[in-house]
Amino acid sequence: MSDTDIIKIINSEKAKKLLDESKRADGRDLLEYRNIEIQRGVMKSADGSAWVKLGDTEIIAGVKFAVGTPYTDSPDEGSIVINLEMSGIASADIGTGPPSLEAMEYGRVVDRVIRSSECIDFKDLNIVTGEKSFIIYVDCYTMNADGNLIDAAQYAAMAALLDTKIPKLDENNNIILKEYTDKKLNIDFDKIAVSFTFGKYKDKIIADTTEVEDLATEARFTLGVCKNDVVAYHKGGGKGTFKIEDINKIMDIATAKYLEIKNKICDKQ
Amino acid sequence: MSQNKRPDGRSLNELRPISIKLGVNKNADGSCFLEWGKNTVIATVNGPKPIFPKHLADPTKAVIDYKYRMASFSVTERKSPVPGKRDKEISLVSGHALEAAVMVEQFPNTVIDVNVLILSADAGTRVAALTAASLAAADAGLPMRGLISAVAAGRADGSLVLDLDKNDEDTKDAVDMACAFLMPQKELALLQMDGFVDKKDCSKILETALKGAEMVYEIQKKALIEKYPMEGDIQ
Numbered sequence: 439m440s441d442t443d444i445i446k447i448i449n450s451e452k453a454k455k456l457l458d459e460s461k462r463a464d465g466r467d468l469l470e471y472r473n474i475e476i477q478r479g480v481m482k483s484a485d486g487s488a489w490v491k492l493g494d495t496e497i498i499a500g501v502k503f504a505v506g507t508p509y510t511d512s513p514d515e516g517s518i519v520i521n522l523e524m525s526g527i528a529s530a531d532i533g534t535g536p537p538s539l540e541a542m543e544y545g546r547v548v549d550r551v552i553r554s555s556e557c558i559d560f561k562d563l564n565i566v567t568g569e570k571s572f573i574i575y576v577d578c579y580t581m582n583a584d585g586n587l588i589d590a591a592q593y594a595a596m597a598a599l600l601d602t603k604i605p606k607l608d609e610n611n612n613i614i615l616k617e618y619t620d621k622k623l624n625i626d627f628d629k630i631a632v633s634f635t636f637g638k639y640k641d642k643i644i645a646d647t648t649e650v651e652d653l654a655t656e657a658r659f660t661l662g663v664c665k666n667d668v669v670a671y672h673k674g675g676g677k678g679t680f681k682i683e684d685i686n687k688i689m690d691i692a693t694a695k696y697l698e699i700k701n702k703i704c705d706k707q
Numbered sequence: 708m709s710q711n712k713r714p715d716g717r718s719l720n721e722l723r724p725i726s727i728k729l730g731v732n733k734n735a736d737g738s739c740f741l742e743w744g745k746n747t748v749i750a751t752v753n754g755p756k757p758i759f760p761k762h763l764a765d766p767t768k769a770v771i772d773y774k775y776r777m778a779s780f781s782v783t784e785r786k787s788p789v790p791g792k793r794d795k796e797i798s799l800v801s802g803h804a805l806e807a808a809v810m811v812e813q814f815p816n817t818v819i820d821v822n823v824l825i826l827s828a829d830a831g832t833r834v835a836a837l838t839a840a841s842l843a844a845a846d847a848g849l850p851m852r853g854l855i856s857a858v859a860a861g862r863a864d865g866s867l868v869l870d871l872d873k874n875d876e877d878t879k880d881a882v883d884m885a886c887a888f889l890m891p892q893k894e895l896a897l898l899q900m901d902g903f904v905d906k907k908d909c910s911k912i913l914e915t916a917l918k919g920a921e922m923v924y925e926i927q928k929k930a931l932i933e934k935y936p937m938e939g940d941i942q
Contacts, residue, residue, distance in 0.1 A: 539795060539799050540799075542792055542795060542796065543796050543799055543800070546792060546793075546796050550901045551901075553901070554901035554902055554903065555903075556903070657803075659898070662901075664903070666905055666906055667903050667904060667905050667906070668900070668903075668904050668905070668906060668909050669901065669902065669903055669904075670900060670901045670902075671884065671898050671899055671900035671901075671909075672800075672898070672899055672900075673800065673803075673804075673895060673896075673897055673898040673899065674799070674800050674803065675803070676803055676806070677803055677806035677807045677811070677896075678807070679807050679889050679892070679894035679895055679896050680894065680895040680898070681893070681894055681895070682893075682895065682910075682913050682914070682917065684895075685895065685898070685909075685910075685913060686910050686913075689906050689909060689910075690906075693906060
């Protein structure tokens, strides 16, 4: 156990005491979000990119196209791969080596929220039916980790996709680097999903947790929302449990907040 | 769906037949063989025991090392036996769910190994796996707050249904919500879903799942009493 671990445990005990009184170290209400800043088109080299700041959590998402073989069960469709990277840049506690289980879990949740919202027209990514189609790679890099990485990564990935231009192809249907068509990636604005992650401490539901609060909470719950519909559920983050009433309450909070965050992601820049 | 019957003849709120055998594995501290419709699962539990490498130890509780794996022959097209992202994610969240039931805080700095192998898959394997794993933990004699009774519910062919099988899952509008309840407390220890569902249906599916979990819980209790005869009911 390193010094930083011990400091974290002390801080999380402090956070627990505050949560007992329904307070938070930064003075927020339990359901209040930190400031959200989203900037699109931040990276020249990527086909689409976005930089998200959610309080002190910072994530950059970049999109790159590749040409691959479509899946046999959807021969006229392209596909998407979403990843989350957590390297030493994100936090002093993350060592080198293969990606952690958590990073993989977070990435998969983000992937599911975006995929199941069906906001991307995959048929539009077909090149030659059954032979060639576009694969969209969305890689989210954590620049600074201070809790709620799932939501920050989901905003970043979605905003980057909105910024994405489709590359030009040569006569053999290979991508011509650094040349783009006039077409943007075809995204249905009505179907854009937003992820909402909550922590649970005793019987309290907490929105947009910081890293210290992540340690203090007993469980985590993410849902993907599109207007009044739910597109994904995911419970994680420890041995805590949720009651059915908790889930119903969380659905109401998230759907009420949906439009505000969606507008931030889609903001014309 | 004709007269609220499904292709396999089940009604909308009917579970597939579940059969359970406890203590099937001689080497393990606890084990469970479970058949759930066309799903076949074996789960073993070993520990608590010393944890290696030591830095993985948690001074506040035992670590549950849950491994969900699918046999290469368990699905139609051979699956590579190398665990993929899906296996790892299911293992992680299922381990958390089991920690809600097992009194892990009684065994600090140790590990409890849980291994689940899906031998035959027909949708709903992660819930079958958890149902079996929690019984294996009980069979191992671990102190527990309750059992994990897991079941999937969702939508198939326009109706809300309990316990989707592959036929249900392959319908166009299918939504599969995997739920694991800590019973008898009726608290959600695992919840995973993807697909388009409106808020009202979400609540209804959760209620359906809880009813299903209550049925699974009764079957689990019966299996435990069969192996460990006792008077009266398990609370």
